[in-house]
Amino acid sequence: MPGMLPVINEFCVKQAIKTGIGLKAKINHYSVFDRKNYFYADLPQGYQISQYKHPIVGEGVVTIDFSNGESKDIRIVRLHLEQDAGKSLHDQNPAKTYVDLNRSGVALMEIVSEPDLRSAEEAALYITKLRSILMYLDVCDGNMQEGSLRADVNISVRKPGENYGTRCE
Known part of the structure; x- marks a missing residue:
């Protein structure tokens, strides 16, 4: 209805809390939504x-567990809920960009981790482990090819021995 304020989806909140428990995370008793323009x-x-x-x-x-028997903790900063955006399609026509709005406005959980991953192997192990946790909890079917699970990766490019740069997206 035009002019109506958004209403929280109780099922999504329950799924987020369930996921938080599976990630051994702190469940906050106070939560705020923002309008990002x-x-x-x-x-x-x-x-x-x-x-x-x-x-x-x-x-x-x-x-994450390595094949040599060692393990490493990847710290989670937060899990938040947000509305998904649409999807820009650049491969349909070389001269045009199309926009698929089928997922626009749909609720999604975003998991943000600390910059603890130091190699492609660690990133793959992390996504594989995270995917298995989400599927076990039955909060995601894990179908990356369908967009049910997506991973955005930020990398820090630097020379060996130099400090990591400023975070940018």
């Missing part, structure tokens, strides 16, 4: 409902 073709509303300062789930951990 920006213009992009795949966001027809001109804003996205998201969480940042007060997410539903706080710090947690995923432990």
Whole structure:
């Protein structure tokens, strides 16, 4: 209905809490949603409902296991709920970009980790472990080819021995 304020989806909140428990994370009793305003073709509303300062789930951990028997903890910063944006399609026509809005406005969980991954092997182990946790908890079917599980990777390019650079997306 035009002019109506957004209403929280109880099922999504329960799924986020369930996931937080599976990630050995802090479940916050206070959570806030923000309206993030920006213009992009795949966001027809001109804003996205998201969480940042007060997410539903706080710090947690995923432990990855290496083939040599060693393990490493990957720290989780937060898990928050937000509205998904649309998807820009650049491969349909070399001269045009199309926008698929089928997922626009759909609720999604975003898991943000600390920059603890130091190699492609660690990143693959992390995503594989995270995927298995989410599938075990029955909060995600894990179908990456269908977009049910997506991973955005930020990398720090630097010379060996130099400090890591400023975070950018």
